[in-house]
Amino acid sequence: xxxxxxxxxxxxxxxxxxxxxxxxxxxxxxxxxxxxxxxxxxxxxxxxxxxxxxxxxxxxxxxxxxxxxxxxxxxxxxxxxxxxxxxxxxxxxxxxxxxxxxxxxxxxxxxxxxxxxxxx
Numbered sequence: 001x002x003x004x005x006x007x008x009x010x011x012x013x014x015x016x017x018x019x020x021x022x023x024x025x026x027x028x029x030x031x032x033x034x035x036x037x038x039x040x041x042x043x044x045x046x047x048x049x050x051x052x053x054x055x056x057x058x059x060x061x062x063x064x065x066x067x068x069x070x071x072x073x074x075x076x077x078x079x080x081x082x083x084x085x086x087x088x089x090x091x092x093x094x095x096x097x098x099x100x101x102x103x104x105x106x107x108x109x110x111x112x113x114x115x116x117x118x119x120x
Contacts (some may be wrong), residue, residue, distance in 0.1 A: 003028070003052070003079040010034075010076055013043075020044075028052060033059060036072055041065065045077060052078070052106040057098060065102050072105055083112050 001009075011024055013032040016120050022030035028047040033040050040059040045052070054077055057067050065073075084104045106112070114120075 001080050003077070006077055006079065033075065034073065035076055036069055039069075041069065041073070043073060043077075046053040046106065050107060050109045052108055054078075055101055056103075057101045060098050063102070064100050070102060070104065078104070078106060083114050085112065 007028060008024075013034045014023070015021055015031045015033060016023060018032035028045055030045060032043040032045070034043050034056075035041075039061070040057045042057050044055045045053065051079060054073060056070070056073055058065060070086065074082075078084050084106050086102060086104055
């Protein structure tokens with residue numbers, strides 16, 4: 001599936017009222033409450049400054065999202081053939097506004113350098 005097809009499927013989770021409200025006209029920009037494995041996740045997506053970006057926190061508990069959760073969110077929002085990264089910045093560049101938030105990134109203007117599949 002393409003990114004657009006995934007987004008259309010995810011519209012059922014979009015927040016449509018209140019402070020974080022948007023609708024489908026916002027495209028790949030908005031906030032969602034996504035149910036996964038008995039938990040709810042607050043997901044914010046955007047596609048500005050040359051990057052497609054997803055941030056996620058557990059809506060109910062103070063826990064860092066698991067690898068499995070990140071994989072499922074990647075599958076829910078990004079195209080099947082996309083390579084997505086989770087950056088670990090240099091200490092001097094790290095800004096943490098939320099201790100339990102993780103991010104996924106995809107460049108929009110150039111291909112992502114990636115290692116040979118056998119190494120992944």
